[in-house]
Amino acid sequence: MQRGQALKVGLVLASPIIVYFVAFFIYPLFNLLQNAFTSSSGGFTLANFQAMPSDPLLSVSLSNTAYYFVGSVALEYSVGFGVAVLLYTYTGRLKSIFRTIIFLPLMVSPVVIGLMWLLMLNTNYGPVDYLLGPLGLGSTNWLGSQSLAMPSLILANTWEYSPFVFLIIYAGLQTVSPQLYEAASVDGLTRFQTFRFITLPSIRPSIVVAFLLNSIGVLKGFDLVYVLTNGGPGFSTYILSFYTYVVGFSFFETHYAAAVALLFLAIIGTFVFLMLRFTSVEEYLGLRRLRT
Amino acid sequence: MKALNLLVIAILTLISLIYLFPIYWTVVTSLKTNIEVFTHPPILFPSQITLSNFYVSVNVFRAVSQTAVGSIPWMIDSTIIAFVATLVSTFLIAAPAAYALVRYIKSVWLARLILFMTMIPEAVFVVPFFIIVAKVSLLNTWWGLILVYISFSAPFSTWLLMGFFNDVPTSVEEAAQIDGLSPYQIFYRVSLRLVTPGIIAAIILSFISCWNELLYALVITYSPFPAGAQTVPLFLTSFIIVEKSFAWGGLAAAGIFTMLPTLIVGVFAQRYLARGLTLGSVKG
Numbered sequence: 001m002q003r004g005q006a007l008k009v010g011l012v013l014a015s016p017i018i019v020y021f022v023a024f025f026i027y028p029l030f031n032l033l034q035n036a037f038t039s040s041s042g043g044f045t046l047a048n049f050q051a052m053p054s055d056p057l058l059s060v061s062l063s064n065t066a067y068y069f070v071g072s073v074a075l076e077y078s079v080g081f082g083v084a085v086l087l088y089t090y091t092g093r094l095k096s097i098f099r100t101i102i103f104l105p106l107m108v109s110p111v112v113i114g115l116m117w118l119l120m121l122n123t124n125y126g127p128v129d130y131l132l133g134p135l136g137l138g139s140t141n142w143l144g145s146q147s148l149a150m151p152s153l154i155l156a157n158t159w160e161y162s163p164f165v166f167l168i169i170y171a172g173l174q175t176v177s178p179q180l181y182e183a184a185s186v187d188g189l190t191r192f193q194t195f196r197f198i199t200l201p202s203i204r205p206s207i208v209v210a211f212l213l214n215s216i217g218v219l220k221g222f223d224l225v226y227v228l229t230n231g232g233p234g235f236s237t238y239i240l241s242f243y244t245y246v247v248g249f250s251f252f253e254t255h256y257a258a259a260v261a262l263l264f265l266a267i268i269g270t271f272v273f274l275m276l277r278f279t280s281v282e283e284y285l286g287l288r289r290l291r292t
Numbered sequence: 293m294k295a296l297n298l299l300v301i302a303i304l305t306l307i308s309l310i311y312l313f314p315i316y317w318t319v320v321t322s323l324k325t326n327i328e329v330f331t332h333p334p335i336l337f338p339s340q341i342t343l344s345n346f347y348v349s350v351n352v353f354r355a356v357s358q359t360a361v362g363s364i365p366w367m368i369d370s371t372i373i374a375f376v377a378t379l380v381s382t383f384l385i386a387a388p389a390a391y392a393l394v395r396y397i398k399s400v401w402l403a404r405l406i407l408f409m410t411m412i413p414e415a416v417f418v419v420p421f422f423i424i425v426a427k428v429s430l431l432n433t434w435w436g437l438i439l440v441y442i443s444f445s446a447p448f449s450t451w452l453l454m455g456f457f458n459d460v461p462t463s464v465e466e467a468a469q470i471d472g473l474s475p476y477q478i479f480y481r482v483s484l485r486l487v488t489p490g491i492i493a494a495i496i497l498s499f500i501s502c503w504n505e506l507l508y509a510l511v512i513t514y515s516p517f518p519a520g521a522q523t524v525p526l527f528l529t530s531f532i533i534v535e536k537s538f539a540w541g542g543l544a545a546a547g548i549f550t551m552l553p554t555l556i557v558g559v560f561a562q563r564y565l566a567r568g569l570t571l572g573s574v575k576g
Contacts, residue, residue, distance in 0.1 A: 006396050007396065007397070009392070009396055009475040009476070010392040010393075010395070010396025010397040011392075011397075012392075012476075013388040013389065013391055013392035013396070013476075013479065014388065014389050014392040014393065014397065016384050016385045016388060016389065017385050017386075017388075017389035017446065017450065020385050020442070020443075020446050024417075024442070024443040024446070025409060027420070027424070028417045028420035028421060028424070029420075031419075031420040031423060031424075032416075032417075032419075032420055035419075083304075083307055086300060086303060086304060086307075087304060089300060090297070090300045090301065090304060091297075092297065092301065094301065094304070097308075098304050098307075098308055100559060100562060101308040101311055101312055102307070102308065102311055103558070103559075103562055104311060104312070104315065104555065104558075104559070105311060106558070106569060107500070107551075107554050107555045107557075107558030107559065108315070108551045108554070108555060109503070109504040109524075109525060109550055109551050109554060110504060110506070111504070111506055111525040111528050111529055111532075111550065112318075112528065112547045112550050112551040113314075114532070115318070115528065115532055115543060115544070115547045116314040116315070116317065116318050116547065117314065118532070118536065119314075119317060119318060119321055119540060119543075119544060120313075120314055120317060124332050125329070125330055125331065125332060125334055125540075126334065127313075127317060127334050127336075130332070130333050130334050133333075159311070159314060163311070164569070164570070167566055167569065167570055168570050171566065171570070209570075213570065216411050219413065220411075220413040220414070220415075222413075222414065222415055222506065222507050223504075223506045223507070223525075226506065226507075226510075226529070227529060227532060240415075241413055241414075241415040242415075244415040244416065244418070245415050245418060245507065245511075248418060248419040248422075249418075249419075249422075249511060254419060254423075257419050258419060258420075261415065261416045261417070261418075261419065262416075264413060264415060264416050265412065265413075265416045268411055268412065268413060268416070269408070271411075272407070272408050272411050276404055276407075
């Protein structure tokens with residue numbers, strides 16, 4: 001097929017997504033830019049961005065987001081990674097049952113996860129409170145205390161997302177060639193050395209992808225906060241996604257909301273950029289191979 | 293060696309129990325009588341099992357009372373919205389676009405753009421989408437929410453299907469071309485059939501993400517009275533807000549109604565879904 005004709009066929013097939021792209025990406029982005037750079041009277045202004053450094057709620061939301069992000073990603077990553085390695089070393093018949101159970105949280109709606117943890121974390125009647133009673137933590141108001149609301153949120157989020165990290169790492173582990181392990185045992189490597197020098201380097205792409213996709217997933221999260229704490233108590237669980245929603249739909253400040261949304265988009269964009277930098281889209285799709 | 297394996301089994305069992313416990317706790321709360329729900333210490337195995345939480349509203353004090361069974365109209369709305377959004381985005385938008393990008397346009401930059409679009413948080417575009425939907429007067433309708441749901445399910449399905457189309461050997465298509473099929477016929481009659489596992493994964497995952505979606509539903513179909521188009525997560529959140537400290541049995545029952553469809557589909561289609569859930573980084 002000739003080049004011009006191929007392009008024509010491609011454009012015909014892609015025409016619905018081009019319409020989609022204009023309607024659901026270009027137009028909303030244009031709308032955000034337009035609102036962010038205008039004042040409510042309609043003139044061009046940078047005031048929406050200049051107001052950001054002196055917005056106490058924004059800085060609270062950003063530092064909460066940092067706390068939530070570091071806590072969740074660290075916990076999810078270590079749990080997900082640990083469980084994946086553990087299940088990988090196990091070779092018995094229960095393997096697929098364990099795998100299915102760990103997969104379950106990914107299939108539960110985040111709103112229901114919020115509900116579950118409301119029940120789990122309730123003061124006096126919840127099982128978490130009861131289990132931690134002997135440690136002197138009984139009758140603790142997990143979700144209603146300024147200092148414990150965020151850790152509670154991180155806990156619920158870890159239950160939800162650590163299986164995601166698990167899934168990627170576990171699948172990565174399965175692609176390590178058995179021949180490498182044979183070579184390692186011929187060379188007399190210990191189990192730890194094999195893991196350190198054979199397994200880890202082989203699953204490097206999975207390690208990076210799991211981290212970046214998990215990071216983006218945590219930053220995107222909205223439902224858990226909305227259901228579990230609704231940003232409270234006080235503003236202690238205001239995170240960026242929740243704040244963006246509040247500015248738009250509780251404060252009705254459309255122009256400032258657009259500026260905050262653009263800031264949020266820039267943060268996500270940075271992670272996507274890193275992801276594209278360290279992993280290869282081309283490799284996934286084999287585009288480089290196709291092009292030649 | 294044997295002792296080590298036993299230790300691994302013990303730890304894995306413990307971990308599995310931790311993952312299962314919140315689900316178990318929700319199920320068991322929904323089956324408890326109200327007396328056993330509010331007990332200290334909490335009761336792990338109820339002495340009495342009741343199904344009344346699913347249909348009996350326990351509130352005497354409040355005028356608005358909801359039950360899990362009351363969520364059925366919302367489930368119908370959810371099903372229609374998720375189903376239409378999924379079909380439109382998968383067959384009308386994603387499949388031809390993915391095929392075009394892999395076979396004809398072959399642009400790395402467009403592929404990156406699609407990937408970026410799958411990552412945009414709902415909170416970023418929620419105000420513009422609200423403005424657009426309000427402008428075309430589709431607030432509180434099925435179509436309003438369907439349009440908005442296409443916004444995230446279309447790039448997701450496109451990205452997923454690009455991987456699957458790429459795995460189809462070009463020789464199959466070349467053979468079809470020699471048989472005299474036009475490029476569109478090859479797409480529709482040959483390649484599309486060959487990526488059936490990808491289509492199934494795209495349909496299930498996009499259905500689940502529409503079914504679970506909260507933020508857009510909150511904004512686009514929010515109205516104080518049960519309107520024509522409210523989805524299950526919206527029902528559940530308003531139920532939670534009203535009954536947070538009271539009807540736990542009823543809340544847990546509603547939670548089970550909400551999660552059961554996706555949980556069942558998810559467990560049975562597990563193998564198909566891993567690749568899509570991880571945006572293609574797991575090939576299974």
